[in-house]
Amino acid sequence: MMTESNESQHVCVIGIGMMGSALAEALLAKRHRVTVWNRTASKCDALAAAGASVAASASEAAAAAQVVVVSITDHHASASVVQTDDVARSLHGKLLMQFSTVTAEESRDMGRWAEKNGIVYLDGSILGYPQDIRGNNCTIVYSGPKAAFDANKNLLAAMGGNPQLVGEAIGGAPTFDKAVYSSHYGSLLAFFHGAAICHAAGFPIEIYVEEALMGGEGTTRRYGKMIADRSYEVTGGTLETDAAAYAHVVKLSEELGIDAAFPKTVASYFERAIAAGHGQQELPAMFEMLIKRSA
Helix, strand or coil, X not given: CCCCCCCCCEEEEECCCHHHHXXXXXXXXXXXXXXXXXXXXXXXXXXXXXXXXXXCCHHHHHHHCCEEEECCCEXXXXXXXXXXXXHHHHHCCCEEEECCECCHHHHHHHHHHHHHCCCEEEEEEEECCHHHHHCCCEEEEEECCHHHHXXXXXXXXXXXXXXXXXXXXXXXXXXXXXXXXXXXXXXXHHHHHHHHHHHHHCCCHHHHHHHHHCCHHHHHHHHHHHXXXXXXXXXXXXXXXXXXXXXXXXXXXXXXXXXXXXXXXXXXXXXXXXXXXXXXXXXXXXXHXXXXXXX
């Protein structure tokens, strides 16, 4: 079903946990009709009071709506609810969107089931928290048919505000989000380690926070362009220079008695990049070492 993007739609949300509730509330706020279902029916009470209809079963919910959103804990739970003959009949010719926490292969499994049963399928990964969905300030990445993504853009925008299609191959969204997680949590761990140095040395955390925030986005964009272009001509300093500076982080961590596992790991990447011949290039040349097994 390819509904025009400017139409209000009837959406079923299966799974009314923290994220499912936020998705349903956001859809109601944008004046879409919403039907909800959850195995623990009482979790639907607040949404019913807000204007949602409550279905007696997952198949009844799917039958009532044009689009079905699934937000259940994991693949096993979502498959046990969705991948049934009754739900398949209710979903035939409609759009199914999977927001449960799944792997790429698990999403492909549901995609294959959807294709077999004549169901249009998009998988989605939410790069934010329930409050971001409610605040219309959240990116959700999708993979699946571009025609389905484009035809339902208004609906997708209602759920967070910033839908992005990362590819048409099913499984792309739960793979893309791991790239974002790698950057996010890796950066945060680096930030936490810097805070640990400040704490151990007796420096004000507040001043550290302000300094740590300076220049981050501009540097990331510049380095991102260098990686995209696969060009690492030195405009600032060489990777060898950065490696020499970073080596002191390991030594200082050990002297202060704080955990040195993180800086030792980072230092080992510097050593490997230099050994691979990238020492006289700029820091993003480390990317070439990271991808060498898959390039």
